[in-house]
Amino acid sequence: MKFSEITSDDWVELQPYLDTCLIPYTALTGRESPYEAVIALERLRDFLDYVEIPFKGRVVTYPAVHYSQASQLQHLNELCSHLKAGGFKYVIVMTADEALVQADLFEADLVLSLAAFSIGKKESEHTTENELKRDIQSQIYQMWN
Incomplete structure (x- = not known):
């Protein structure tokens, strides 16, 4: 569910069920041509579908953080902290092009x-899309448990 779909009245009723916030992170540098920016946004949109569709009744997608900068990890950590202080029990950061790992965003x-999933894999070891979706869903269920 997108943040913009929730009214103030809806939030009071839905908050106990919508306990997980999703932060999309595009990681644009500003060096991309308009065409490259569109491709990056489409790649992230498609990756977000792996979580937004199967977990629609429990996950709220917030506005994307688009541009990468030197202090970005600090900014993302602060954003996660603020969202938790605002009532979300869990915060997920998703990125298609930046090879972030959990240790980066404590x-x-x-x-x-998506970039980190492919690091270290040989050409013949690429995971199928369905295997990747199952892996992501499994990680989310583990987080909730």
Whole structure:
């Protein structure tokens, strides 16, 4: 569920069920051409579907953090902390192009990085899309338990 779909009245009723916040992180540098920026946004959108669709009744997707900067990890950690202080029990950061790992974002409960999933894999070891979706869903269920 997108943040913009929730009214103030809805939030009071839905908050106990919508306990997980999803922060999309595009990691644009500003050096991308308009065409490259569109491709990066589409890649992130498609990756977000792995969580947004199966967990629609429990996850709220917040506005994306688009641009990467030197202090970005600190900013993302602070954002996760603020969202938890605001009532979310869990915060997930998702990125398609930045190879983030959990240790980078200690305030996030889960970091899902498409780029990190492919690091260290040989050409013949690529995970199928369905295997990747199952792995992501498994990580989310583990976080909730």
